Amino acid sequence: xxxxxxxxGYAAYVWPAYALAALVLLGLLAxxxxxxxxxxxxxxxxxxxxxxxxRPRNAGRASLNGSADNSAGSPAEASEG
Amino acid sequence: xxxxxNPARFLRLSAALLPWCAGATVILTILGLxxxxxxSPPDYQQGETVRIMYIHVPAAWxxxxxxxxxxxxxxxxxxxxxxxxxxxxxxxxxxGAGFTFVCLVTGSLWGAPMWGTWWVWxxxxxxxxxxxxxxxxxxxxxxxxxDPQRGTKAGNILLLVGIVNVPIxxxxxxxxxxxxxxxxxxxxxxPAIDASxxxxxxxxxxxxxxxxxxxxxxxxxxxxxxxxxxxxxxAVAGDGMRG
Numbered sequence: 001x002x003x004x005x006x007x008x009g010y011a012a013y014v015w016p017a018y019a020l021a022a023l024v025l026l027g028l029l030a031x032x033x034x035x036x037x038x039x040x041x042x043x044x045x046x047x048x049x050x051x052x053x054x055r056p057r058n059a060g061r062a063s064l065n066g067s068a069d070n071s072a073g074s075p076a077e078a079s080e081g
Numbered sequence: 082x083x084x085x086x087n088p089a090r091f092l093r094l095s096a097a098l099l100p101w102c103a104g105a106t107v108i109l110t111i112l113g114l115x116x117x118x119x120x121s122p123p124d125y126q127q128g129e130t131v132r133i134m135y136i137h138v139p140a141a142w143x144x145x146x147x148x149x150x151x152x153x154x155x156x157x158x159x160x161x162x163x164x165x166x167x168x169x170x171x172x173x174x175x176x177g178a179g180f181t182f183v184c185l186v187t188g189s190l191w192g193a194p195m196w197g198t199w200w201v202w203x204x205x206x207x208x209x210x211x212x213x214x215x216x217x218x219x220x221x222x223x224x225x226x227x228d229p230q231r232g233t234k235a236g237n238i239l240l241l242v243g244i245v246n247v248p249i250x251x252x253x254x255x256x257x258x259x260x261x262x263x264x265x266x267x268x269x270x271x272p273a274i275d276a277s278x279x280x281x282x283x284x285x286x287x288x289x290x291x292x293x294x295x296x297x298x299x300x301x302x303x304x305x306x307x308x309x310x311x312x313x314x315x316a317v318a319g320d321g322m323r324g
Binding site for chain 1: 118123128129130132133136137140175176179182183186187190191193194292296299300302303306307309310313314316317
């Protein structure tokens with residue numbers, strides 16, 4: 001087993017190469033995961049704070065946002081030509 | 082292709098694909114590491130350092146593969162204004178930069194014992210370093226504008242100009258004298274490498290590709306969510322102005 005870790009005398013070059021690859025790929029995955037969680041949390045908070053947007057015109061009368069802004073749909077929904 | 086450019090459809094499709102990509106990443110990585118470290122022999126000239134190749138070469142392939150995909154998406158984004166094409170390039174850039182960084186550092190770690198130097202300013206190494214800077218430049222550029230649309234447009238143009246670097250990387254070892262060895266897998270006349278070493282190389286490349294697909298799906302979901310957040314914030318600001 002020691003012979004395996006010694007890598008024929010090249011342990012100082014082989015293992016850092018594998019360790020760096022693992023570090024970069026796992027670090028990127030962790031950062032990506034955190035970014036996704038943060039964005040989804042923010043999106044949910046914004047959507048629940050402004051529910052009138054997705055309802056029919058008269059359903060949101062009680063809310064401050066009311067009906068006037070229903071025409072201002074999101075470009076993301078309208079962009080598929 | 083237009084069918085898949087719709088964000089809502091993409092989100093449904095990606096939710097179905099993600100478990101398969103993630104599962105493939107785990108299985109292929111375990112298999113690839115086993116083949117790289119146990120299932121393949123030491124090289125007759127380079128000894129055990131040849132095992133660095135199983136990280137270095139797949140990372141190098143990925144650095145060019147990701148960039149080429151980003152440039153294709155940039156062209157689609159500029160010509161057809163696909164909403165997802167712009168987001169794809171933005172989502173893929175950090176992954177491509179990561180692979181390029183791994184390629185450069187593992188190459189250095191391999192060069193030190195085998196060439197007797199960590200770095201030479203030859204065409205291959207320099208053009209890969211330029212690729213790394215193209216990734217970093219793109220990432221800085223898309224975020225440098227207040228209007229994200231202008232940022233992605235400028236970034237897309239940079240990606241298209243930078244694509245000239247990819248064939249230079251690929252053929253640099255044939256066009257110029259270098260310490261770097263020539264291609265031994267993707268070359269005219271087939272691979273000039275033993276099957277016992279080709280297997281870990283290809284499995285690791287497949288593992289890196291599956292990793293890229295998994296992470297780029299997650300990053301695309303993030304970008305779509307951020308776009309929605311921006312739209313909602315603008316709408317809220319609009320409400321405020323209407324009073």
